[in-house]
Amino acid sequence: MLALGKLLELTLAGHEPSAKIQLTPDGTRLRWLDEGALEVTPPAARDNGLDLLLSAGIHGNETAPIELLDRLLRGIARNELHPAARILFLFGNPEAMRRGERYVEQDLNRLFSGRHEQSSGFEAIRACDLEHLAANFFGKDTGRTRLHYDLHTAIRGSKIEQFALYPWQEGRAHSRSELERLRAAGIEAVLLQNKASITFSAYTYAQLGAEAFTLELGKARAFGQNELVNLDLLESALHALIEGREVGEDSTLDGMQLFSVSREVIKHSDSFQLHVPADIENFTELEPGYLLAEDIADTRWIVEEQGARIIFPNPKVKNGLRAAILIVPDDGAGLA
Numbered sequence: 626m627l628a629l630g631k632l633l634e635l636t637l638a639g640h641e642p643s644a645k646i647q648l649t650p651d652g653t654r655l656r657w658l659d660e661g662a663l664e665v666t667p668p669a670a671r672d673n674g675l676d677l678l679l680s681a682g683i684h685g686n687e688t689a690p691i692e693l694l695d696r697l698l699r700g701i702a703r704n705e706l707h708p709a710a711r712i713l714f715l716f717g718n719p720e721a722m723r724r725g726e727r728y729v730e731q732d733l734n735r736l737f738s739g740r741h742e743q744s745s746g747f748e749a750i751r752a753c754d755l756e757h758l759a760a761n762f763f764g765k766d767t768g769r770t771r772l773h774y775d776l777h778t779a780i781r782g783s784k785i786e787q788f789a790l791y792p793w794q795e796g797r798a799h800s801r802s803e804l805e806r807l808r809a810a811g812i813e814a815v816l817l818q819n820k821a822s823i824t825f826s827a828y829t830y831a832q833l834g835a836e837a838f839t840l841e842l843g844k845a846r847a848f849g850q851n852e853l854v855n856l857d858l859l860e861s862a863l864h865a866l867i868e869g870r871e872v873g874e875d876s877t878l879d880g881m882q883l884f885s886v887s888r889e890v891i892k893h894s895d896s897f898q899l900h901v902p903a904d905i906e907n908f909t910e911l912e913p914g915y916l917l918a919e920d921i922a923d924t925r926w927i928v929e930e931q932g933a934r935i936i937f938p939n940p941k942v943k944n945g946l947r948a949a950i951l952i953v954p955d956d957g958a959g960l961a
């Protein structure tokens with residue numbers, strides 16, 4: 626296997642490879658760009674016009690997705706996978722990956738779309754680097770198709786194991802065919818966002834014009850202990866995307882659950898209390914009338930929505946930040 630296929634090993638060891646470019650026997654070019662960043666270019670005759678950005682490890686302890694990207698890249702470097710797409714592999718937070726932690730100083734996935742300029746330290750610099758790597762990869766050629774999957778595992782358990790967050794941009798409809806592709810990849814639910822965000826996928830979606838998703842794929846565990854996170858469907862869907870094969874003919878959203886954001890619960894003060902168990906799972910349903918949270922000045926958050934569910938509860942966030950999201954079922958009428 627080509628040495629550059631061992632990007633994960635190089636990254637975990639903090640090694641910069643001496644040879645930055647290698648060619649597989651079938652003419653695919655691997656080019657090392659930066660720590661945790663490698664570009665794959667298929668031979669011109671096979672290039673199908675897809676620019677595919679695959680990232681993982683934006684949070685450093687998300688081992689199952691990191692291992693999945695490692696397998697894909699090794700498959701290419703062993704001449705077993707034959708790309709038709711251009712691909713950029715990114716391991717998001719190498720220093721946190723080496724430490725096996727979620728981040729070093731702060732959450733890297735809250736520093737995109739320029740937010741890093743108001744911050745400093747390791748993660749702020751890395752967010753700036755990742756933006757440049759993604760922007761350079763997609764380049765200025767608007768005739769190509771741009772797709773970004775940012776692979777994550779969640780801190781807490783979830784009633785719905787594998788789901789996607791679909792970013793938002795003013796005047797731009799969410800794509801039904803992209804959701805069909807995700808459904809074929811085993812994604813069971815999608816949260817259609819309705820405001821701008823500062824995550825990596827929100828950056829590539831809104832600033833670079835890519836179709837982009839944050840994929841939550843199960844619960845985070847240590848390296849080698851991921852047998853409970855089943856990525857088989859996603860892995861075969863990614864093989865097909867990389868090689869330019871269609872996955873199935875039956876394009877449908879049957880069985881895929883769509884949600885939209887009803888309200889974000891914002892923590893205003895140190896007296897904020899979130900009235901859910903600490904280990905509550907994402908997508909847990911909450912009945913109308915449920916007292917969800919209380920804060921200073923008799924602020925009360927009471928569930929009014931039918932079919933409401935909670936995701937990403939975190940009462941420990943800084944004041945002024947989001948402590949939970951209330952979501953509701955969406956009929957998909959806004960899809961295009």
Ligand SMILES: [Zn+2]
Nearest residue numbers: 684687777778
């Ligand atoms: Zn994550």
